[in-house]
Structures are given as structure tokens and as C-alpha cells.
Amino acid sequence: MPVTLIESLPYTISASGSYKLGANLTTTATSGAAITVSADDVTIDLDGRWLSNAGAGLSSTCVGILAANRQNVTVKNGGITKFYKGISATDSSSLKSDYGSHWLRDLMIRDCLYMGVELQGSGNRVENSQISGTQGYAGAANSLATGIDVQGPTTVLMRTLVRDTYGTGTGIATGISMPTHCEGGVIVDCAVSNQYVQANSRGIYVDGTGEYIVEDNVVALFSTGITFTAGASGSYRNNNVISCTTEILDDSATATDDGGNV
Amino acid sequence: MATSITTIPYTITTSGRYRLDTSATLTDGVSYGITINADDVYLDLNGYTLRDTYGTGTSSRGVYAVNRRNITVENGTLKGFLYGLNFEDTTANAATHGGHLVRNVKAINCTFRGLRVDGPSCRIEDNHIHLTGGTTFFSGAFAVGIESLGPGAMITGNSISETQVGAGLEALGVSLSSYSDGSVVKENVSFNRTPPGGGYGLWFGGAGDAVIEFNLVMTWPNGIGISSPTFGSYRGNNFFNCTTAVVDNSANTVGQTSYSADNA
Numbered sequence: 067m068p069v070t071l072i073e074s075l076p077y078t079i080s081a082s083g084s085y086k087l088g089a090n091l092t093t094t095a096t097s098g099a100a101i102t103v104s105a106d107d108v109t110i111d112l113d114g115r116w117l118s119n120a121g122a123g124l125s126s127t128c129v130g131i132l133a134a135n136r137q138n139v140t141v142k143n144g145g146i147t148k149f150y151k152g153i154s155a156t157d158s159s160s161l162k163s164d165y166g167s168h169w170l171r172d173l174m175i176r177d178c179l180y181m182g183v184e185l186q187g188s189g190n191r192v193e194n195s196q197i198s199g200t201q202g203y204a205g206a207a208n209s210l211a212t213g214i215d216v217q218g219p220t221t222v223l224m225r226t227l228v229r230d231t232y233g234t235g236t237g238i239a240t241g242i243s244m245p246t247h248c249e250g251g252v253i254v255d256c257a258v259s260n261q262y263v264q265a266n267s268r269g270i271y272v273d274g275t276g277e278y279i280v281e282d283n284v285v286a287l288f289s290t291g292i293t294f295t296a297g298a299s300g301s302y303r304n305n306n307v308i309s310c311t312t313e314i315l316d317d318s319a320t321a322t323d324d325g326g327n328v
Numbered sequence: 329m330a331t332s333i334t335t336i337p338y339t340i341t342t343s344g345r346y347r348l349d350t351s352a353t354l355t356d357g358v359s360y361g362i363t364i365n366a367d368d369v370y371l372d373l374n375g376y377t378l379r380d381t382y383g384t385g386t387s388s389r390g391v392y393a394v395n396r397r398n399i400t401v402e403n404g405t406l407k408g409f410l411y412g413l414n415f416e417d418t419t420a421n422a423a424t425h426g427g428h429l430v431r432n433v434k435a436i437n438c439t440f441r442g443l444r445v446d447g448p449s450c451r452i453e454d455n456h457i458h459l460t461g462g463t464t465f466f467s468g469a470f471a472v473g474i475e476s477l478g479p480g481a482m483i484t485g486n487s488i489s490e491t492q493v494g495a496g497l498e499a500l501g502v503s504l505s506s507y508s509d510g511s512v513v514k515e516n517v518s519f520n521r522t523p524p525g526g527g528y529g530l531w532f533g534g535a536g537d538a539v540i541e542f543n544l545v546m547t548w549p550n551g552i553g554i555s556s557p558t559f560g561s562y563r564g565n566n567f568f569n570c571t572t573a574v575v576d577n578s579a580n581t582v583g584q585t586s587y588s589a590d591n592a
Binding site: 068083137166189219279281 | 350351375376404407454458459490517521522544546547566568569
């Protein structure tokens with residue numbers, strides 16, 4: 067059985083396997099998902115093509131690729147644009163650790179309204195991707211905007227650019243967020259930057275109990291460059307934080323500045 | 329033109345290009361997914377998954393080869409096997425059969441080894457190993473995310489998470505187990521949510537001038553272990569939330585320096 071081509075939207079994947087986008091595909095749906103993954107052990111190769119929600123407007127809640135309570139989903143090699151969330155892989159278990167093992171790589175996720183990537187579950191990896199222009203959701207006042215939002219343990223983000231993340235009104239913008247249940251989270255070799263400092267914006271934000279490593283990242287033009295909240299523990303070193311109102315906000319009693327941060 | 333693989337167990341007997349064209353499952357606990365009995369083989373897993381659903385008592389391998397040269401495996405998932413991938417070199421010092429490349433492979437829920445690649449001059453890069461351990465096929469077994477025996481291995485850009493064993497046993501995230509002269513372990517992430525019963529995020533055993541640098545190691549009993557009489561260099565690694573960062577039992581001789589700068 068060759069790789070299954072996805073040639074129209076919406077599309078539901080209901081069997082394990084390998085799938086490929088057969089063309090640039092656009093949906094104007096304002097809710098639901100363009101591609102819904104309803105099976106484990108799935109690879110989606112975007113094959114250099116784009117998945118788009120152009121024309122759906124700024125109040126669309128349509129998700130590009132949705133995988134709820136799934137294991138072992140890989141998405142790679144292409145673009146996703148103008149969705150409410152570009153990719154949403156969720157885990158409804160209480161500790162966000164029953165699902166996961168997802169791998170996102172070589173992706174360009176542009177101009178999504180609320181989140182570029184929502185990634186939950188255990189043992190996920192994101193690499194070599196670009197998430198840019200996450201902003202502008204009009205379905206609620208003062209909307210948050212987050213480039214990559216992780217919930218779940220032992221996730222690694224590496225070699226990824228998160229660019230131009232802005233909330234609407236007083237909504238808080240966060241480049242990379244690990245807000246809860248992210249024990250063992252790693253953020254390394256990423257660049258997180260905006261073009262101007264938006265009030266209350268955060269470049270890299272880790273929260274909740276657990277251990278984190280934040281290392282060798284570049285963060286620019288946020289209200290706070292790197293935040294470790296009171297419950298978070300971890301190590302930060304060799305990060306280059308520039309043009310942020312507060313470069314590093316370490317409210318943790320147990321996080322460690324291991325040097326080299328400038 | 330690649331040869332299509334649509335059922336397992338499958339044995340490759342001639343060199344060439346092969347492509348997995350379906351996800352497939354083994355259930356008997358003894359069969360191997362794809363056995364490679366030829367040199368010079370390229371195997372594209374093509375985004376598919378090979379699974380073993382037998383459970384913790386399995387002795388199965390996802391992809392297996394013994395005493396072969398120049399095998400490339402990439403782009404897919406190996407799930408639930410005793411070894412996700414197992415390339416053996418049974419000759420002296422594991423120095424004869426190698427030249428393998430394993431990349432962009434996900435090995436998850438493997439019970440003993442995620443990836444084991446033996447032989448000289450092998451590259452293991454950009455793989456994702458998650459949830460290794462728990463075999464009941466061997467008693468008292470170590471769990472290892474990535475294991476290499478033989479000289480000149482290059483192990484880079486891999487993530488190894490949740491390598492777990494119970495109390496009194498040892499887990500290893502990445503292990504240069506022996507004969508590892510001139511090997512490099514660089515820019516890997518070896519990490520757990522909670523520490524295993526024992527073990528090391530990175531293990532360097534057996535003599536030989538290896539370089540271990542710029543790795544991140546988090547939540548292990550020990551960050552890096554260097555056995556006697558190994559020698560080499562480790563630097564720029566970040567060991568966090570490890571009870572002991574570095575256990576260095578190397579016995580260096582003149583001209584064989586254990587260089588340990590800038591580890592945090």
C-alpha cells in the first residue's frame with residue numbers, strides 16, 4: 067500500500083499509516099479541523115505543500131491538524147497557515163502524560179491566530195521548524211497568542227524559530243510556553259523574537275513544578291525574555307536575551323543560572 | 329526503484345533500495361520485523377510503523393542485521409520490540425562490519441534497547457527514543473536508549489527520554505559500551521521525568537579516545553559515567569537534576585587526556 071494521498075479537505079485519518087499532502091489545500095471552514103487524526107502511529111508528510119485556512123476570517127476556530135488523545139503522530143516537511151491553531155495534539159489525561167511520542171519537524175507554521183502549535187502528552191519532539199506571525203484572533207477580546215504551547219512531560223524543542231507572536235488588545239503573547247505538567251522539558255537552540263516589545267509579552271515561559279533546561283537560545287524584544295515561575299526548577303545557561311524589558315525573571319528558588327547568559 | 333515491503337517478517341537478501349509500504353504488527357514475541365542479510369542496503373521506513381504487541385516478554389527486533397556493512401535505515405517508527413533496531417558486529421572489537429546510518433527513526437516503548445548499532449564508523453543521528461525499558465525476557469536487564477559498540481561512531485542530535493528501570497538496576501541514555509575509539513557523542517538530549525532506579529544519562533565504557541560534548545542530561549542518578557580505563561574528552565555538557573554529575577573513573581595515560589571543561 068503506497069503512501070495515502072490527501073487531496074481534499076476536511077480529511078479524517080482513521081487508520082495507522084503514512085499520508086502525504088497531494089496538493090496545496092485550502093479550507094474556509096470556521097470550525098473543526100482540516101485534517102483530523104483519529105488513529106495512532108501516523109505520519110503526515112506535507113511534502114513541501116501548504117495547508118491553509120485563508121478566507122475563513124479572524125474569528126475562525128478551525129485547526130490545521132488535530133490529534134486528540136493519540137500516540138506517535140509525526141508531521142513534517144511543509145507549511146500550515148491562517149488557522150486558529152496550526153497543529154493541536156492534545157492529551158486529556160490529568161497529567162498530560164497518557165499520549166504523545168509526537169514528532170514535528172521541518173515545518174513552517176505561519177499567521178495562525180491563537181497558537182502555532184499546541185502539543186500535549188509525553189515524549190514529544192519539535193525541531194527545525196519556524197512558527198511565525200501568530201496573532202490576531204478576533205473571536206474573543208484581548209486574545210492570547212502563543213507560538214508553541216507544551217503541556218506534558220519530557221518534551222524537547224530544538225533548532226526552531228518562533229517569530230512575531232502578538233496578543234490582541236491586552237492579551238499576553240508568549241513565544242514558547244511550558245505552563246504545566248512539563249517535567250523534564252528542554253528548550254535548546256531556539257530563536258524567539260518579536261519586532262517590538264508588547265506589554266506583558268514573554269519569550270520563553272516555564273511554569274509549574276518540574277525540571278527544565280533552557281539553553282543556547284536567542285530571545286529578543288519581549289517584556290520578559292525568560293521566565294521561571296516560583297514552582298519551576300531547572301537550569302538556564304548560554305542564552306542570549308536582548309532588548310527585553312526584563313531579561314530573565316527567575317522567581318524559582320531552585321532554578322540555576324549555570325552561566326553564559328547575556 | 330525501491331522494492332516494496334508489505335508484510336513482515338521480511339528478509340532482505342540482496343543489496344539495494346527497499347521501502348516499507350505499510351505499517352505492520354508482530355504478535356508472537358519471537359519473529360523479527362525486517363532482517364537484513366545483505367550489505368549495501370537502503371531501507372526507507374517511509375513514515376510507517378513496525379510494531380510488536382507481544383508485551384514485555386518479547387525477544388523480537390524491529391530491524392535486525394548481523395555482520396553486515398553499509399545499511400541505512402530512516403524515516404519511521406519501531407515500537408514495542410526488545411530492540412527497536414539491532415545491528416550486530418560479532419567480530420573482534422566490533423571493528424569489521426559497520427558503516428551504518430540510522431536517522432529520523434522513532435523508537436518507542438522498546439523493552440531493552442531503543443537502537444543498538446555496532447561496528448566501525450556508524451552514524452546515529454536525529455532519532456527520537458522514548459520509553460525504553462521493562463523487559464521480562466531478560467532478568468535484571470539494563471535498559472539503554474542508544475547503544476554503540478565499535479570505533480568511530482557518531483551519535484548526534486538524538487533525544488532520549490524516559491529510559492527506565494527499577495531499583496537496583498541500571499538504565500543508560502546513550503552508551504558507548506566498548507571498543508569506542510574515536511567515537512563522538514554530541515548535542516544529544518538524555519532526560520527523564522523522574523530518575524530511573526539507577527544509571528547514567530551518558531555512559532562511556534571501554535578504552536578509547538571518545539569525545540562527549542554539548543549534550544544535555546537531566547534527571548538521572550548520574551549524568552555521565554566514564555569507566556576505567558577509558559580516556560577521552562567531555563566538555564560543555566549540562567548535567568541538571570542528576571544526583572552526581574560526573575563519575576569519572578578513567579585512568580588516563582600520557583597523551584590521553586580527560587578534558588572536562590565547562591560542564592555545568
